Amino acid sequence: MIRRVARALGTYVSRSPVTAGYAGLLLSTHLWCTAVLSTAEAQRVMLGVSTNLDNLHDRPVRVLAGSMLFFDGTLTEITSEAFAGTLITLGLGVIVCLAWLERRYGAGRAYALFVLGHLAATLLTVPLIHVALAHGWYPDSVRHATDFGISYGAETVLATGALLLRRARWPAAAGVVAWPVLGGDWSGELPDFTTVGHLLAAALGFGGGACLLRAARRAAPAPVPQPGPALVE
Template sequence: MRRVARVLGTYVSRSPVTTGYVGLLLLTHLWCTSVLSTAEAQRVVLGVSTNLDNLQDRPVRVLAGSMLFFDGTLTEFTSLAFVGTLITLGIGVSVCLAWLERRYGAGRAVGIFVLGHLAATLLTAPLIHVAIAHGWYPDSVRHATDFGISYGAEAVLATGALLLKRARWLAAAGVVAWPVSGGDWSGVLPDFTTVGHLLAAAIGFACGACLLRAARRAAPAPAPQPDTALVE
């Protein structure tokens, strides 16, 4: 128990922003699943869904509010929803975001997460418009329930994968494989959430490449070697 308490204390002290965010996500999830009725919870998540109708009517509210919830479960251990929770809340936020905060600071870590969430959402919206207009997506997608942290989590997962010293490309392939394997590819286009996750991964890879480049520039130059001819 002392060892567990020590590990948790170190985690909190080294990544306080991530710790607070994880706590907030757990509170909002418990609020929706244990306090509100099913109908009330559905109204809440629909109100923060980043669908086309909400983005047109109240963009700031839904873009910010969507990051306060995760679309998954904490109790149905054998379901795909629980696997999604492990990937997004577990590995994405609790591990990768915390690691980025410890290594690069809270500002950069949160910036990557928010950029992935916002940019992937806003870049997917025009695609949905075009797909609906051409009949590739049903019109119901316009007001679909679509909320949560998964785009931001995908971005920090991609960044973390690219910053690994070992198994970098294997981890990057896993980041891409998650939305590809779980998406619907039966139509002309994959479903819009798959597109959004792939865009978020691309954003995360770009952020990781920028951090790698900055680290190489900041690395000290190798010390000059003595001239052996002069030494002799």
């Protein structure tokens, strides 16, 4: 059993080296915050990389990059909603789907999609938050809320992967959309901004998947015409 696990892990690392390294980094930063730092110190770190309005205004590059070094979830509370989020974002999003995209299309394309989803979904929610604050639809505390992690990027590659499936494409795509819809807060005038961000990330992922499918069709060799039967005079 141990040999099988070691062999599978070695194959995973050799076939998806960038994703294996990134997953290891995410696990390391999570363990650093949960096992090394005190609760107050960990909260300061999380707030420092949160992509809220105040941080995006003061240090946009730092928080946009730093937020991708952490996942917002748990590895121990297996009956909690946070653990389900970890399974979706870190498990399915990064360890499974991002690794598969790396193997199939290369690390450059895979991580371009991931980073684009993270950046674009984050920045596209900013005007929405400003409008919602101006109309009183969101509380003012949203300006400095704790909001960090890989979930937008994970949602993007999940949507891309769903669209690239040959079988179960549409059920998988529906599941990608259902996650933020069912898990979000729709009680106010607008859904909470993270729900909107995840839906935007999914739309970006579907667009990326459509582009990859179109490129694959163009690159496919044209069918060779088969010779017809010889004519007998």
